[in-house]
Amino acid sequence: MRKLISSLFAAGLLAAGLAATPVLAQTLKVMVPANAGGGYDGTGRILGKALIETGAFKTAIYENKAGAGGTLGLAQFANANKGDPNALLVMGAIMVTGVIQANPQLSLANVTPIARLITEYNVIVVRKESPIKDMKGLIAELKKDPGNVKWAGGSKGSTDHIGIVAIGRDAGIDSNKINYIPFAGGGEVVSALLGGHVTAATGGYAEMLKYIQSGQMRALAITSPKRLAGLNMPTLVEQGVNVEISNWRGVYGAPGLTPEQRKKLTDQVVAATKTKTWQAALKENIWTPSVITGDEYSRFVDDEHSRLRAMLVKAGLF
C-alpha cells in the first residue's frame, strides 16, 4: 500500500511539474485581458489559430484576465512572461485608455510592441422588447431625461464610454449627466441588456453580431463613418448624430525581448494575417484590416495615447 501511495504522489508531482512549465518550445501563450466571449477574446483566439495554421506554433494556450480596461491582464502578462518570445498580449484602444486612467505601475512601456491588426466599429443596440426603434428615438429619450437612459459598455474611460459621452455631447447633454454603467466584459454587457437592466448598450460589432442575428437585440446604428459593405445598417452620422467610434486591436510581446526575437515574432504575426483563417475571420466579423508594425506601430500607440487622453479630458473623465 505504501508503495502505491508513494507512486500516486509521484504521479501527482509529475503532473504538477508538467503544469508548472507549460511553455514547451512550440506552444504559444496568448493573454486576453478581458473575459472570454468578448472582442479581445475573439481576436486572440483567431490569431492563435492563424499562427498555428502558419506552422509557427503547434498549440496555443489562452488566458483570460478581465477588468480595469485590460490593465489587470497587462500586469499579469508583464509579470509572468519576462523574455518569453512565445507570448502575446492582445490589446487595443481600450487598453490605452485603461493605462491613461489607471496609471498602473506596469504600462505598455514595459512590454514590446508587435503589430496593430484590425479596426472595428461599434454598434448601438437595444433589446428586442425595447420601445426604442432608432437613434432618433434614443436621442429623444436622452434629451427628455438623461439619467434615465442607462448605457452599458466596457470599463470606465474605454472607447465605448468615450463614444457614448460624445453622443451625449452631440445631443447637447453634459457629460456628467450621462448614466454610463461599466462592465468587466462583453458577456456581462449582453446579459445586462437582455435582462432589461439597462436601456441601451454599445460594443464591437463582432461581439453583438450573434444576438442581432438571433433577434434578441435590435441594432440602432453602426459607428463607422460610412455604411460597411454587405451590412444593411445605418450609421450614426446618417441619423443626425455626428460621432464616430472606432476601436483598433493589436498585439504586444513579452517584456525584454531582443530585437531579433521581436522581429521574428512580428514576422510570424504578419504571416498569420495572410492565412485563410484570418481572412475568413475578417469577413465574418466585419473587421477592417489595418496592419502596421515596428516603429510605425509604436508611434501610432503614442499618438493614440495623446489623442485619447485629450478626449478623456474633454469628456470630463480624466
Add this chain to the structure above:
Amino acid sequence: MMDTLGFLLHGFEVALQPVNLMWAFIGCLLGTAIGVLPGIGPALTVAMLLPVTAKVEPTSALIMFCGVYYGAMFGGSTTSILMNTPGESASMMTTLEGNRMAKNGRAGPALATAAIGSFVAGTIATVLLTLFAPLVADFGLKFGPAEFFSLMVLAFVTVSAVLGASMLRGMTSLAVGLAIGLVGMDNISGVARYTLGVPEFVDGIEFVLVAVGLFAVSESLYTVLYQSGEGDSSVNRMGSTWMSAEDWKRSWPAWLRGTAIGFPFGSVPAGGAEIPTFLSYTTERKLTRHPKDFSTEGGPGAIEGVAGPEAANNATATGAMVPLLTLGIPTSATAAILIAAFQNYNLQPGPMLFLDNAPLVWGLIASLYIGNVMLLILNLPLVGVWARLLSVPKPQLYAGILVFATIGVFSMRQSWFDLLLMYVIGVAGVIMRRFDFPVAPVIIGMILGPMSEKQLRNALAIAQGDWLVFFKQPIAATIMGLTFLVLFVPIFLRRRGVRLSEDD
C-alpha cells in the same frame, strides 16, 4: 414535451456511441486528475485541449470538455477533504467539515458523500436542464446588479455560521478577508488600491494562493510546531471507508437542498459557484440536528456540511449550461471557453443552437447524464485508495502536502513572489490558529468583498443613486426580505422563549 423526450432519446443514441463514451471517460478522468491539483483549474485544461477541436468531431469534443468540467468540479473535493487544500473557490466549504471528518478517521464517508452527492445533484440538475432550460434562462436574466447585491447581503448575513464559537474573532477574520480583497486594481474605475508599490499586488491576490496558505501550509506548520510531541498521533486514525446508515440518512436531504440552491445559481449569468456553496453550508448548519458535530463548534466534522456544498457545487456546474446553451452567455471561465469551442466549429450558442443543431445540443445534454454515471463509477472505487493516503505517517504526509502546495501555487504564474506570499500567509495562519481565529471567513470575505462592491456600485448607478432600489425590484426585495428573516427571526423566537435546536 414529447418533442423534448424524442430529442433526448436521439441525444442518448448519439452520446452512447462507443467512441463518444470513450471521450466522456477521458474527459472525466482528466477532469478528476486536474481537479486534484491545486492551481490548475478546468478552464485552463479545457483551453489547453481546445486544439483537439481541429481533429475531433464537434459532439465528441464537447462531450469530452463537459466531462473535464464536471470531473474538475468533483476532483476539487478530494484534496479539500484529504489535504485541507481547496483547489478552487467552489470547494472551499467542503474543507471545513470534510477535512475535520478525515482527521477523525472518516475520510471514506466524506469522500463517498461528496461523490454520491455530486452524482445526485448532477443528475437532478440535468433533468431540470432538459425540461426547463429556456424558461430558467429567461428567469436568470432578471438578475441584474441590484439582485446580485441582495444575494451578497444574504451571503454576508448567513456567513455567521462559519464564524466559529467567538463572534468577535470570526468578524475579525472576515474583516481581514475583506481587506485582502481590496488589494489590487479596482474593477470599475481601474484605480490601484493598497498595492504598497509592489507590482505583483496590482493584479490582486489570487484566491487559491490565500486558501492554500491558510489551509494547507498553516496546518502543516502548526502541526510541526505544536503537535509533534504527541506520541499516539503519528498516524491519522482510520475508520470505516463506507457510509453508515446514519450517514445516508443525514446526507440525502443535504444533497437535495444543495441541488435546489446550486442549480438556480448556476443558471444566473455571472452568478458564480462560490455563493451557492456558502449558502448551502450555512443552510445545513442551521437545519442540522447535530450542531455539535460541526467543526466550527469544535466537533468531529458533520457529514451534511460536506454533502450540501458538494451537491450545490455540481448543480451549479450543470446550471451554468442553461445560459450557455440557450443564450450564449458564459457564467464561468470554463463555460466561456466552451463557447470558444463551439465557435471553433462555427456554432453559435444561443437560441438558434437548439433549432439549428438539435442533435448536438441533445447529444451534449445526454452526455451530461452519462458523465455523471461515469464519474460515480470512476470515483467510488477510488474512495478507499484516497482514504488510505491518510495512513501515511504524519511527518511524510505534511511534507508531501507542503511540496504539493508549493508546486501548485508556483504553477499559477511562475512567480517567486507568490511563493513568498503563500508562506507569509501560512505563518499568519499559524498565528490565527494559535489564538483560535477561524480561517474560513478570511476566504469568504476575500471572495464576497470585491464582488459585492462592484454590484453595489453598478446597481446604484442604474438606479441613479436611489438606495431603495434593493427594496423596489421584486426579486431583490424578496432576497432582502429573506435576509431580514434570517437575521431577526431567531432573535424574535428567543425573546418569546422558543429555543432553536442549535442553541440548546
